[in-house]
Amino acid sequence: xxxxxxxxxxxxxxxxxxxxxxxxxxIYAALGGPVFTLARRMLASKALAEDVLQETxxxxxxxxxRFRGEADIGTWIKxxxxxxxxxxxxSSWVSRRAPEMDEPxxxxxxxxxxxxxxxxxxxxxxxxxxxxxxxxxxxxxxTHAEIGRLMGRTTSFSKSQLARAxxxxxxxLEGPQPQNETSLCTPELKTC
Amino acid sequence: xxxxxxxLLKLGELPELAPPPGVWERVLEGVGAxxxxxxxxxxVAIAASVIVAAAAVPLAHVLTRPAPPPTFTLVRLxxxxxxxxxxxxxxxxxxxxxxxxxxxxxxxxxxxxAGATAGAIVGLEDRIAYVDAQLSYAAARDLAPPxxxxxxGERVELMNALVQxxxxxxxxx
Numbered sequence: 001x002x003x004x005x006x007x008x009x010x011x012x013x014x015x016x017x018x019x020x021x022x023x024x025x026x027i028y029a030a031l032g033g034p035v036f037t038l039a040r041r042m043l044a045s046k047a048l049a050e051d052v053l054q055e056t057x058x059x060x061x062x063x064x065x066r067f068r069g070e071a072d073i074g075t076w077i078k079x080x081x082x083x084x085x086x087x088x089x090x091s092s093w094v095s096r097r098a099p100e101m102d103e104p105x106x107x108x109x110x111x112x113x114x115x116x117x118x119x120x121x122x123x124x125x126x127x128x129x130x131x132x133x134x135x136x137x138x139x140x141x142x143t144h145a146e147i148g149r150l151m152g153r154t155t156s157f158s159k160s161q162l163a164r165a166x167x168x169x170x171x172x173l174e175g176p177q178p179q180n181e182t183s184l185c186t187p188e189l190k191t192c
Numbered sequence: 193x194x195x196x197x198x199x200l201l202k203l204g205e206l207p208e209l210a211p212p213p214g215v216w217e218r219v220l221e222g223v224g225a226x227x228x229x230x231x232x233x234x235x236v237a238i239a240a241s242v243i244v245a246a247a248a249v250p251l252a253h254v255l256t257r258p259a260p261p262p263t264f265t266l267v268r269l270x271x272x273x274x275x276x277x278x279x280x281x282x283x284x285x286x287x288x289x290x291x292x293x294x295x296x297x298x299x300x301x302x303x304x305x306a307g308a309t310a311g312a313i314v315g316l317e318d319r320i321a322y323v324d325a326q327l328s329y330a331a332a333r334d335l336a337p338p339x340x341x342x343x344x345g346e347r348v349e350l351m352n353a354l355v356q357x358x359x360x361x362x363x364x365x
Binding site: 021033034035036037041046047050053054055058062115116120123139 | 205282331
C-alpha cells in the first residue's frame, strides 16, 4: 500500500476545485516538494524531474474539478506524477543513455550527510527501471503487484528489478561483494 | 568507512528536495496555454459545424446531378497558433502536443501521393526526429532552459509546417 497521504486541508481542495488560483498555489506549496523529490529520485535527471513537476501540476489544475475526493489529493497527485515518470522511464531515449560508471560512490564518508550524498549518487547510477521500482517499493510503499500493474509488467518483474536495484546499490556503496555474499535474495530487505 | 546493507533501507530518509524556482510560473503559463488551445478548438468545431450546415442546404438541390469533387470543409482544421510569453518554453511543449494531436486526427492520406509531397513529409519528419534527439540530449545533460526553449520553438515550427503539408495533402494537392 502506498505511503500515507500528504495532508492538504479539505477546505483548500474545495476552493481549488472551484477554480481558486490561490488554493492551487497552496496545493503546489504543500505538494510541490514531495512531487519533485519523487520525480528526481525516480528519474535521476533534474531537468526531467522539473518537467514532470510542471506537467503534473498543469494536469492537476486542468482536471481538479474531476477529483472526487475518494482518495487523498496527495495520493492522487503523486499517482499522476508517477505515471509521468514511468512514461519517461519507458521512452526509448532514456534507455539509450550512456552506461554509468562503476566506481563505488561511498568512499571517504564520515557522517549522515555524506552517507546521504553517497546514497543519492548511488541511486542515480542504478538502471532507470530498477531505480523506479526501488523507489516505488521501498519509499512509496507500493507492493510488487501494484508496481507490476503500473509498469504493465508482472509481479515477478518488479521483484527481480528490486533485487537488481538493491544489489547495484550495495555494490556502489560498499564495492563489489565477496562471491559467497552476492545472492540477490536479502531477507532483511524483503526482496524475496 | 564502508556502508552496511542497512544503508539501503535509508532511501526514505533522504531529504526532501525543494521545487526549483520558476516552475510554478511555468505551470500557470501551461494552464493558460492549454485553456487557450481549448478555446481555439471550440471555435474550430463551431466554425466547422456552421460550414457543414451551410453547405447542406445547397447540396440538397444538386443531389440529382453527378457529385462534384468533395470540397473539404475543414478550412479551419489548422487553428491559429497559441500566443506564448517569453519567460519559459512550457507553452511550446503544450503547442507541440496540440499539433501532434491535430496530426493524429487528420484523415488518412490518399493511397497515391505526389512524390514532392511525400518527400516534403519525410524531410520534415526527419528534422523533427533530429530535434527530438537534441531535446533528449539537452534534458539528459541538464542544459540551460534557453537552449531547450530554442529547440522546442524549432519543433513547433516544424510541426506547424508538417500540419500544413498534411492538410494540403488531404485537399488533394
